[in-house]
Amino acid sequence: MATIVINVDDFSGLDDQMHVTLPNPGQVVHDMTSVTIEGPLRAGHGMFPSPALQLLVSLAIASLVMACTGTTSGNRERFRVDTTESGRVDVTNTGVSLWEEGSGWHLEEDLRLGKAAETGPELFGQIGALLSDSKGRIYVLDIMSQEIRVFDSDGSWSHTIGRKGAGPGEFRGATGMALGQGDTLWVVDPTMDRYSAFTAEGRLVGTYPRRIQGYLDSWHGAFLSDGRYMDWGLLFPEEGAGVAGPRILLQPVTLSEGFQVRDSFPPLEFTQEMAVIAGQPRPMPFYNDGLVFNVDAAGNIWFARSREYRIYRRNLAGDTTLSFTLPAQAVSLTDADRAYVRRRLSGRPGLLDDYLSALPKAKPILHAILVDGVGHLFVIVNVEGEDEGSILDVFRDTGEYLGRLHLPRPVTLVPANRLVAHVTKDHLLLVVTDETEVPYVSRLRLVKPR
Numbered sequence: 413m414a415t416i417v418i419n420v421d422d423f424s425g426l427d428d429q430m431h432v433t434l435p436n437p438g439q440v441v442h443d444m445t446s447v448t449i450e451g452p453l454r455a456g457h458g459m460f461p462s463p464a465l466q467l468l469v470s471l472a473i474a475s476l477v478m479a480c481t482g483t484t485s486g487n488r489e490r491f492r493v494d495t496t497e498s499g500r501v502d503v504t505n506t507g508v509s510l511w512e513e514g515s516g517w518h519l520e521e522d523l524r525l526g527k528a529a530e531t532g533p534e535l536f537g538q539i540g541a542l543l544s545d546s547k548g549r550i551y552v553l554d555i556m557s558q559e560i561r562v563f564d565s566d567g568s569w570s571h572t573i574g575r576k577g578a579g580p581g582e583f584r585g586a587t588g589m590a591l592g593q594g595d596t597l598w599v600v601d602p603t604m605d606r607y608s609a610f611t612a613e614g615r616l617v618g619t620y621p622r623r624i625q626g627y628l629d630s631w632h633g634a635f636l637s638d639g640r641y642m643d644w645g646l647l648f649p650e651e652g653a654g655v656a657g658p659r660i661l662l663q664p665v666t667l668s669e670g671f672q673v674r675d676s677f678p679p680l681e682f683t684q685e686m687a688v689i690a691g692q693p694r695p696m697p698f699y700n701d702g703l704v705f706n707v708d709a710a711g712n713i714w715f716a717r718s719r720e721y722r723i724y725r726r727n728l729a730g731d732t733t734l735s736f737t738l739p740a741q742a743v744s745l746t747d748a749d750r751a752y753v754r755r756r757l758s759g760r761p762g763l764l765d766d767y768l769s770a771l772p773k774a775k776p777i778l779h780a781i782l783v784d785g786v787g788h789l790f791v792i793v794n795v796e797g798e799d800e801g802s803i804l805d806v807f808r809d810t811g812e813y814l815g816r817l818h819l820p821r822p823v824t825l826v827p828a829n830r831l832v833a834h835v836t837k838d839h840l841l842l843v844v845t846d847e848t849e850v851p852y853v854s855r856l857r858l859v860k861p862r
Contacts (some may be wrong), residue, residue, distance in 0.1 A: 503811030526852030588631025602627035678730030687770035718776035736811030
């Protein structure tokens, strides 16, 4: 069932809105007998709407049918919407952009942070997380130095938060950051089993114990719109003999004020690819099929297997409410990719042959799902013939494909294909590297023609 809301303020004696509903998305409407109309159509107008309102309803029906079938005036189908018996909405995109000519978005780099062969706050080791607050300040977590460099919106260094150590306000294994009310910065340090909170100016305001089993190197914690804080536990139900089994359970947990565990929710279950290395089954670290996921402020979990271009939305109760797809082809592994594996294992020649023989024929399609908080998803994808990490697909959070963006410079994929990025309403923050593998922070402005 699909509904469109029409503002009818201009019709004297009527309320503000009228709702027109089709019983089945994509159906062809020949008359008004199969259409439900809710609203003040009878107020002062008899049993039937006025001719003007009939015209308005007809236009609404036409636009609603077009939206449900994803067709355009050029007769090109862009997406199809189906609803399963369980109530899940499935959106099948054809790959045709919803952006009309001249209306497509594009990216412009307006700031770059990072310098080579120098000391100072712009000399980064390994960047583990990025954030931007309400004033446009940029927070860069350097996991090698275990400190957070804060830059003003114009790129000038402001101050540094934390340092390596075990005292208050210090870190040993900080992996992620989140912004709370009033731009309070929360830092998770699983090595110390604690969260630390700082003002935007860097003053420590609180430290709380972390009572959750396991942690993710690529952290996806966030504050939800109702004020709860969301973290993730990591479980290996078949772990044994010091080696993780193939099944992984990612456990979403919400925390109340004071960071007490409030609720645990059904886990995301994932079976990772294994390889026989030195006679033992081990998780495959190179070009493996991974679980790509993120969470939005409403508590929706967006996730996908990295080898399939099908993304799901699940609520915290465990119900999958939406899926959407886009046509995609597998990207073949190249000689350059195999050379990368050889370089990574140059110090472990006894394992090299096992890993090379276990390499898949194709690389994952999906690298990351980013959520901007204003109704859009950004998906970093592999595309044959394009530099890895250079393509960004944009979707509505209802699953419809808007279009494709080309990044000015490919994003950096750190070990295990983990990508460091952050998106806001107006900007995209990414980690990029130069030819000498020096890391930089690139801020890209999202240009959206009106």
